[in-house]
Amino acid sequence: MKFENLQELFLHEIKDLYDAEHQIVKALPKMKKAATSPDLQDAFQEHLGQTEEHIKRLEKVFESIDQKPKRETCPAMKGLIAEGSETIEENKKSYALDAALIASAQRVEHYEIAGYGTVRTYAQLLGYDIAVDLLQATLDEEGDTNKKLTALAEEINTEAV
Numbered sequence: 001m002k003f004e005n006l007q008e009l010f011l012h013e014i015k016d017l018y019d020a021e022h023q024i025v026k027a028l029p030k031m032k033k034a035a036t037s038p039d040l041q042d043a044f045q046e047h048l049g050q051t052e053e054h055i056k057r058l059e060k061v062f063e064s065i066d067q068k069p070k071r072e073t074c075p076a077m078k079g080l081i082a083e084g085s086e087t088i089e090e091n092k093k094s095y096a097l098d099a100a101l102i103a104s105a106q107r108v109e110h111y112e113i114a115g116y117g118t119v120r121t122y123a124q125l126l127g128y129d130i131a132v133d134l135l136q137a138t139l140d141e142e143g144d145t146n147k148k149l150t151a152l153a154e155e156i157n158t159e160a161v
């Protein structure tokens with residue numbers, strides 16, 4: 001990736017997030033299927049709906065700065081998801097696998113929180129007001145999801161002991 005100023009770096013970062021969100025949409029149904037806890041299944045289902053919304057918000061961000069939505073492969077998200085898939089393939093359904101699924105999902109959330117926090121701050125500096133609001137809305141949802149996963153982990157980890 002090449003960039004010469006914060007505008008170009010911003011564009012690169014939102015293309016990366018746009019790709020990451022698409023990867024997550026593909027991964028979540030598999031995670032839901034692998035989960036034992038009905039609460040965890042529901043959490044993955046709910047986050048799938050939110051993630052589809054995150055994609056639409058990013059499209060509005062592109063539009064707000066007169067750019068076409070474009071994906072730039074996010075190798076970090078590929079790695080996170082590959083690790084999760086391996087865990088699913090190697091293990092039978094159990095609360096221990098649920099605990100591992102949460103660990104994997106929280107890594108994804110933290111990646112997104114870092115990414116959205118960064119681009120929200122760039123957008124503030126660049127005066128991209130529409131983008132700031134859109135990115136903040138997604139950032140808030142990723143934060144809520146992460147907290148929800150922490151609460152679920154407290155129950156599920158105990159079941160897994």
Ligand SMILES: [Fe+2]
Pocket residue numbers: 021050051054112142
């Ligand atoms: Fe997201």
